[in-house]
Amino acid sequence: MQQDQLLDLYRDMWLIRAFEQALEREFEQGGVPGMLHTGLGQEATQAALASQLEATDCFFPDHRCHGINALAQERHKGDGERIMAELFGKSTGVCSGKGGSLHSADPSVGNYGDNAVEGSYMATVLGVALAAKMRGEAKVACAIIGDGTVGRGEFHESLNMAAIWDLPVLYACVNNGYAIATPVGEGHASADIVDLARGYGFPCEQVDGNDIVAAHEAVGKAISHIRAGKGPYFLEFKTWRWQGIFAGEFRPEAEVKYWREDHDPILLANDALEAMGVSQAQRSAIESEQVGRIEEWITFAKESPNPELAKATADVYVGWEVASS
Amino acid sequence: MQQDQLLDLYRDMWLIRAFEQALEREFEQGGVPGMLHTGLGQEATQAALASQLEATDCFFPDHRCHGINALAQERHKGDGERIMAELFGKSTGVCSGKGGSLHSADPSVGNYGDNAVEGSYMATVLGVALAAKMRGEAKVACAIIGDGTVGRGEFHESLNMAAIWDLPVLYACVNNGYAIATPVGEGHASADIVDLARGYGFPCEQVDGNDIVAAHEAVGKAISHIRAGKGPYFLEFKTWRWQGIFAGEFRPEAEVKYWREDHDPILLANDALEAMGVSQAQRSAIESEQVGRIEEWITFAKESPNPELAKATADVYVGWEVASS
Amino acid sequence: MSTSTTKRTSFTKALNDALDQGMDRFDEMFLIGEDIGEMGGDFGVTRKLWAKYGAERVRDTPLSEAAIIGTCVGASMVGMRPVAEIMFADFLGECYDQIVNNAAKLHYMFDGQFKAPLVIRTACGGGFGGGPHHSQSVEGWFLNVPGIVIVAPSNPEDAKGLLLASIESDDPVLFLEHKALYRARGEVPTGYYTTPLGSAAIAREGTDITVVATMRMVPMALSAAEALDADGISVEVVDLRTIRPYDAETVLASVAKTGRAVVANEAPKIGGLGAELSARIHEECFSELQAPVGRVDGLDSPIPFSVPLEHEILPDEADITAAIRTTMEASR
Amino acid sequence: MSTSTTKRTSFTKALNDALDQGMDRFDEMFLIGEDIGEMGGDFGVTRKLWAKYGAERVRDTPLSEAAIIGTCVGASMVGMRPVAEIMFADFLGECYDQIVNNAAKLHYMFDGQFKAPLVIRTACGGGFGGGPHHSQSVEGWFLNVPGIVIVAPSNPEDAKGLLLASIESDDPVLFLEHKALYRARGEVPTGYYTTPLGSAAIAREGTDITVVATMRMVPMALSAAEALDADGISVEVVDLRTIRPYDAETVLASVAKTGRAVVANEAPKIGGLGAELSARIHEECFSELQAPVGRVDGLDSPIPFSVPLEHEILPDEADITAAIRTTMEASR
Numbered sequence A, B: 001m002q003q004d005q006l007l008d009l010y011r012d013m014w015l016i017r018a019f020e021q022a023l024e025r026e027f028e029q030g031g032v033p034g035m036l037h038t039g040l041g042q043e044a045t046q047a048a049l050a051s052q053l054e055a056t057d058c059f060f061p062d063h064r065c066h067g068i069n070a071l072a073q074e075r076h077k078g079d080g081e082r083i084m085a086e087l088f089g090k091s092t093g094v095c096s097g098k099g100g101s102l103h104s105a106d107p108s109v110g111n112y113g114d115n116a117v118e119g120s121y122m123a124t125v126l127g128v129a130l131a132a133k134m135r136g137e138a139k140v141a142c143a144i145i146g147d148g149t150v151g152r153g154e155f156h157e158s159l160n161m162a163a164i165w166d167l168p169v170l171y172a173c174v175n176n177g178y179a180i181a182t183p184v185g186e187g188h189a190s191a192d193i194v195d196l197a198r199g200y201g202f203p204c205e206q207v208d209g210n211d212i213v214a215a216h217e218a219v220g221k222a223i224s225h226i227r228a229g230k231g232p233y234f235l236e237f238k239t240w241r242w243q244g245i246f247a248g249e250f251r252p253e254a255e256v257k258y259w260r261e262d263h264d265p266i267l268l269a270n271d272a273l274e275a276m277g278v279s280q281a282q283r284s285a286i287e288s289e290q291v292g293r294i295e296e297w298i299t300f301a302k303e304s305p306n307p308e309l310a311k312a313t314a315d316v317y318v319g320w321e322v323a324s325s
Numbered sequence C, D: 001m002s003t004s005t006t007k008r009t010s011f012t013k014a015l016n017d018a019l020d021q022g023m024d025r026f027d028e029m030f031l032i033g034e035d036i037g038e039m040g041g042d043f044g045v046t047r048k049l050w051a052k053y054g055a056e057r058v059r060d061t062p063l064s065e066a067a068i069i070g071t072c073v074g075a076s077m078v079g080m081r082p083v084a085e086i087m088f089a090d091f092l093g094e095c096y097d098q099i100v101n102n103a104a105k106l107h108y109m110f111d112g113q114f115k116a117p118l119v120i121r122t123a124c125g126g127g128f129g130g131g132p133h134h135s136q137s138v139e140g141w142f143l144n145v146p147g148i149v150i151v152a153p154s155n156p157e158d159a160k161g162l163l164l165a166s167i168e169s170d171d172p173v174l175f176l177e178h179k180a181l182y183r184a185r186g187e188v189p190t191g192y193y194t195t196p197l198g199s200a201a202i203a204r205e206g207t208d209i210t211v212v213a214t215m216r217m218v219p220m221a222l223s224a225a226e227a228l229d230a231d232g233i234s235v236e237v238v239d240l241r242t243i244r245p246y247d248a249e250t251v252l253a254s255v256a257k258t259g260r261a262v263v264a265n266e267a268p269k270i271g272g273l274g275a276e277l278s279a280r281i282h283e284e285c286f287s288e289l290q291a292p293v294g295r296v297d298g299l300d301s302p303i304p305f306s307v308p309l310e311h312e313i314l315p316d317e318a319d320i321t322a323a324i325r326t327t328m329e330a331s332r
C-alpha cells in the first residue's frame, strides 16, 4: 500500500476512534439518550469498508457502525457531524433525531440504515441487491453483521437466496469474538464464521480485521468480484471490541492486553507508517486534527435544537396523516 | 439384510402405498376434507425411519408422512386406522379430527405431530432433544423435513443449536427433488442438501432413499450414533414423490419413468426379495394383505362419527374454558 | 372507477388482471413468492404472468418467507414495487418481524428518506377444512401496528381496483384474499382502474341498522340483509375494504343515520377488528346509539380440521342475522 | 398471597426471587435466553441464578429467537417448564410463528395430548430513548391469538406472584415486563406465593369513574387519581394484570358501580387493548354508562428515538387526567 493511502486510512481510523471516545464520554455524562454500542477497536475493519464503498453502493450498518456512518457522510457529503447530531437525537441529525444510534441512515451516501433487530437486514440487503441486478447497476449491497448476529435464521435464508440469484451482496461479518458476553465458539458450531458460510458455494474469506492493509485489500478484492457481476462474497474480519458489557470488562486479562495493546489497529497502522518513514509529529497531527474535529461535532450536536414536536407523528404513512393527539 | 427383515420392511412399504393410494381415491371422491399430500414413491425412506424409531423416541412428521404415522401407530399400538380416521376428520382419529392430515400426533407412539408451517419443528425438535439430554434419556428426536423446507431460516438456527449443545437430533431430510414445482437445485445453493448442513460439524450423509436396504442401514447407523450420546446426525434421502402439483405432472417424462418404473422403492425391494428366493406368490400375498387392511381402515374412518360439537372449543386453554358461542 | 367495459370475472381472475395490468404499466413492479412462476401460484392468481413477463419479474423463491419479505423491503427502499405472495396468511408469522419492524417503520424511523411501496398478497380465512395452519384470519395480528396498510376486498371489482391501488401506494400494504372468495364472480371493468385505499363502500343502503363487514362477511351480511327486509328491518351494509387505516367517516355517518350497528369479522372476537370498530362507534355515536354495538366474530379458538367443528368456530350468515335481531330488540 | 414476611424489593429483584424460588421448587424448570447466564440478562433479572443452578438449567443461547422459543415449545411438550427471556419484546417478531402457530395452538390442535407450560419473559415499553426497536408495547400483537396467556404486572409484589403463577400454569404465558418498572420498589412477601392469572386487582377504590390500566399506566393512574381527589373526583383504578384472558368480571363490576370508564394502555390506540376493553364495557354496561368509555393510548406511530418526540407519542399521567375529566364532563 502506498503511504498516501495508508495515511488516509489512518486518518479515517482516528476519526472513528475520536468519535467513539468522545461519544462514550458524553454518554457517561448523560447527554446521549438511549443505549450506546461503540466501534472502538474495530476501526481498521470499518475504515477498510467505508473507504471503498461508494455513495451509489449500499451498506446496512450494525449497532457499532457510527464510525462507518460518519465516514460515509464525511467522504460523500462532508457532513459527518450529522451522525453525531443523530446520536444526540437532534433535528440536525441524518434522521432528524428520529432514528438515533441504531437507526441512522442517509441513502445519498449509501447508508441504508441499521435495523436494531440485529440481522434482519440480512434479508433486506437481498432486495437492494436484486434491484441493482435487475436494473443492471454495478452496485454493491453490503450487510455488516456481528458474529453473534450470525445466529439468526436470516443468515441462512439470505446466503442461500444471494447464492441462487447470484446477487451482488457483500457480507461483512465483524467477528469480534463475542455476542454481548457469549464467546463466538459457544454460540456457534464454529468460531470461524466462514465455516458456516462456505456451503453456499460463493467465495468466503477470513482476514485480520485489525490489520488495515490486509482488511483494505480483502475488501477491494471482494468488491471487484461483486462489481464484475460474479455474485456474492463473504468476508469475515477477525477483530475485537473494546467495549465490555454494562457490568464492565468480562474477558481474560491477557486477551484484553493482546487486543488493546499488542494488536490495536491504530497502533499497528502507526507502526506501519513509522516503517514507511512517516514521522511521529505527522502522525500526532492527524490524531489531534481528528480529535479536534470531533469536538466540533460534539458542540454542533449539543447546540442543535431538538426536532419540532410536529415531527412526532410525521411520516408514519406516506398516504395518510396521523392525528397528533 | 436378512430375508425376514426385508420382508417386514416390504410389508411396511406396502402398507404406506396402499394407504396413500386408497386415500387419493377417497380424496378424489370428496370424502377427505382439506388438502392432501401423499408419500407415494417415498415408502422406503418412510419405512426405514418408522421401523427403527421407538415409541419412546420422538419424530416430527412432515405433510407426506401419513405412512410413517400409520406405521408408528400400528407397530406400537396396533391402531393404524386412527391415522386414517384423523384424515377423515373423525372422532376416532388420533386427534379426534381436530388436527387432520397436517396435524396428526400421538406421543405415545413417538409421533409429536406435524406443523403445517413447514419446518417450524426444526426449532421445536431442539426442545424435545434438550429435555431428553437433561433427563439422561437415550431418546432420539427426529425432524423429517422436505428439501424445500430447508429454505427456512430455522434450518440454520436448529442445526447450529443442536451442534453447540450436542443434542440427540436426527435430521431426516427427504430430498424428493422439488418443493411443490421448484427443483431443489433452483431453490438452494446446492441440490445436495448435505452441502448446506456440513458446516455445523456433525455427521452428514446422503443415501438412496428408494433403496430400502441402504436407507435402513443409514438410519440404523445414525440412530446408534445419537443413542451413544454423540450428538446430532443429518441424513439426506434422495427420493422422488409421485404426486405432482394440482395441475398434474410437471416433470420431464424420462424423469417420471426413471423414478416410477426403474427406481420405484417397492419394485426394487421386490427384486431384492426375488433374488433372495421369496416367491412372487408370497410377495403378492403381502400386497393383498395390506391393501385389504387399508380398505378396512377406510371403512372404519368413513363409518366413524364426527367429533361432538362441544369439542370445537375444548382445549383452547388448559386453565380456562372458552365460551362455545 | 373507470367507465370502461366490464366483464363477468372471478375474484382470482380479477386479481390476475390487476397484476397483469400493473406489470404492464410499472417497470419497477415485480412479483415474488413460492411457485408463483410457471405454476402460477397455489391459487392460480399469478397464472400466465411468468410466461408473459419472464422469470426475472415473476420470481420463484424457496420456502424463505423472511427473505421474501426482506427482499421486498430492500427492493422497495430503492424504488421498486414488489408484490409478494405469501401462500397462506398463516405463514406471516415467519416474516412478522420484516413486516412490523422493517416495512411498517422505515419511512418513519429514517425520517421519510425511504418508502416501502410493497404489497404482500396472501390467502386468508377458513371454511374449507384447511385446519389450524391454513385457515386463519390474520388482520388482528397487524391491527395494532402503525405504518402498515391492510386491504381486504369482498368482491372481484374491488379486488382488482384495490390491488392496483395497493401497487400504486407508497405505503406497505398487506393485501388479504379470502380463500372462500376466490371463486366469487362479478362484473369487473376490463381496463386499468384503482379503487381508493382507506375508503369504505356502502354495499347496501338501509335505515334501521348498520352492519360493518369485511371480506367474506360482506356477502353474508348482504344476504342476511335481503332476508331481513321481509321482516321490515332495513339493513345498511358497509364494506370496510381497507382495515387499516380504516374509513371512520363512512362508518360513523352510517351509524349516525341508523342509530344501531353490528360489526362482522371472521377472526376471533377478543382483540379483533370488531373491538376497534365497536369502541370507535360507541365513542363517537354514543348519544345516537339505541343499543350497544353487536359483535359477530369467530369463537376464541384455533380453527380445527373437522369441517363440522370448523363450522362451530366461524361466524356465518345466521350469526349476523341473530346479531341484527338482538340489536334491534335491545334498542331503547 | 402468602402471609409470610415482606421486604422492600425492586421489581427486578422480585422477578429474580420468583425465578429462584421456581427453579428451587420445580426440577422441570429451566431458563433460556441470550446472556442470561453468567451475565444475568440484559436487565439483570436472572442475576446469580447461573452460579446457583448451573449452565444446564440457566442456558445461554445465540441470537436465535425462533430456536429459543422452539426449544421451549419442544421441551414443554415433554413436560419441562422452560422460562425464556427475549431480551426486548420488539424481537418477538422473530419468533412470532413459534408463539402463535405452535405454542398457542398445540394443546388444541393435537386434542389435548400436549401442553405448552412455557413462559416467555420479555422487556417491553418505552420512555427511555430506546428508539423504534427497543420501546414497543407488544400486547396488541398477541391480543387476537386464542391459546396464549398475556401477563402484565404493574408492581413488584404482583410481578413475583404472577411470574410464579405463570411458571405453574400449564398454558403458554407471554410475561411482559415494562422496562420503566424494573426499578420500582415495594413490599414483597419473601416466601413462595402465586398471584392468580386471569384476575384483575382493584388497585384503588373509588366511586365516580373506573380507570382500567396495565403496567406502567397503573402507577400513573394512581397518581392521577390522588390528584383528582382534591377536585372531588373519586377514581377507582383496576389493574388488569392479565391481559388475555382478562378478568371481565372485575372490570364490569367496577364500571357498573361507577358508571364511567377510561382504559389506559401504552400501545397505539387503533386495534389495541383499549379497544377490546372499551367495546366490552360498552356492550355490557350500556345502560349504566353515563358517558362513552375514554381511551388513553399511544399515538398511532412508531416510537422515535428523540426523547421529546417519544414523549409526544406515549401516554402519560396528564393524558389519563384529561381523559377522566373529559369523561366526567361528558356524562349525561
Ligand SMILES: Cc1ncc(C[n+]2csc(CCOP(=O)(O)OP(=O)(O)O)c2C)c(N)n1
Pocket: A037, A063, A064, A116, A117, A118, A119, A145, A146, A147, A148, A149, A150, A176, A178, A179, A180, A241, D034, D063, D065, D087, D091, D094
Ligand atoms: C434479533 C436481536 N436479538 C437480540 C438483540 C440484542 N442484542 C443487541 S447487540 C447483541 C449482540 C450482538 O452480537 P454481535 O453480532 O457479535 O455484535 P457485537 O455487539 O459483538 O459487535 C444482542 C444480543 C438484538 N438487537 N436483536
Ligand SMILES: Cc1ncc(C[n+]2csc(CCOP(=O)(O)OP(=O)(O)O)c2C)c(N)n1
Pocket: B037, B063, B064, B116, B117, B118, B119, B145, B146, B147, B148, B149, B150, B174, B176, B178, B179, B180, B241, C034, C063, C065, C087, C091, C094
Ligand atoms: C412455511 C411454509 N411455507 C410454505 C408452505 C406451503 N407448502 C407446503 S408444502 C410446500 C413444499 C415443500 O417442499 P418440500 O419440503 O420439498 O416437501 P415435498 O412436498 O416436496 O415433500 C410448500 C411450499 C408451508 N406449508 N409452510
Ligand SMILES: [Mg+2]
Pocket: A146, A147, A148, A174, A175, A176, A177, A178, A179, A180
Ligand atoms: Mg460480536
Ligand SMILES: [Mg+2]
Pocket: B146, B147, B148, B174, B175, B176, B177, B178, B179, B180
Ligand atoms: Mg420436496
